Amino acid sequence: MMPLLPLLKGALRPVVDYALPPRCPGCGAIVGEDFAFCLSCWGGMQFLSDPSCARCGLPFPHEMGEGAECGACMADPPPWDGARAVLAYGDVARTVALRLKYGRRIGMARLIARQMLRHVGDGEAVIVPVPLHRWRLWQRGFNQSALIADHLGRLTGWPVDKRVLQRVKRTAPLRGMNPAQRAKTVRGAFGLGEGHDLRGRRVLLIDDIHTSGATAAACAKLLKRGGAGQVHLLCWARVLPDAVD
Secondary structure, eight states: OOOHHHHHHHHHHHHHHHHSOOBOTTTOOBOSSTTOOOHHHHHTOOBOOSSBOTTTOOBOSSOOOTTOOOHHHHHSOOSSSEEEEEEESSHHHHHHHHHHHTTOOTHHHHHHHHHHGGGSOSSOOEEEEOOOOHHHHHHHSSOHHHHHHHHHHHHHOOOBOSSSEEEOSOOOOOTTOOHHHHHHHHTTOEEEOSSOOOBTOEEEEEEEEESSSHHHHHHHHHHHHTTBSEEEEEEEEEOOGGGOO
16 A cells, blocks of 8 residues: 555645645746756856866866866866866856755755756765854854765765864955955865875865855865865856856
């Protein structure tokens, strides 16, 4: 006999869809299923994939060969071993991130995690979110990166460690700062928790938006100091260099 709960869900779904139809995460238009984008928003999204820089994920205009890195990474290699983002930062990517971060639409974390799946790479990893300072966490009520990490952990079956990185210093919002100011602001802002064994482990560092990389760099350095064999940054959206303001 089929369990009662699935039967009730199946019977009530048409009623729920009629009263509260699924809507596009980007613009709110009615769509056919949950977490689906409308054609207009889908057409305006720039998904990031290969060919790209093996170190930072910057898109290349054409294939450059396996392991090729961009000029910036060759001149000043970032502390992570690889970085990927689902989308180039734009209107839709920004709307989804803001609805999660400030609009308390926590269901967006599941959408983001599902889109991240194709970038997780091979081999099990420890999933580590970029932490919030305790006061920021108290004000907001949640850490958006931690919500994404939890969903990604459920989708992959990989462990999630939300305590290995700690935000030990409260910092001013980075919005509007240039890269040098961002790097200076986050210096000393993070610390390593005790009792976490990362020796030789592959780590997926989760954040929502990759702008200058200052926050991710500070976290990656600590994770490497804590023994991580590899650190790979994975974000929802990346601000491409020609779009940095």
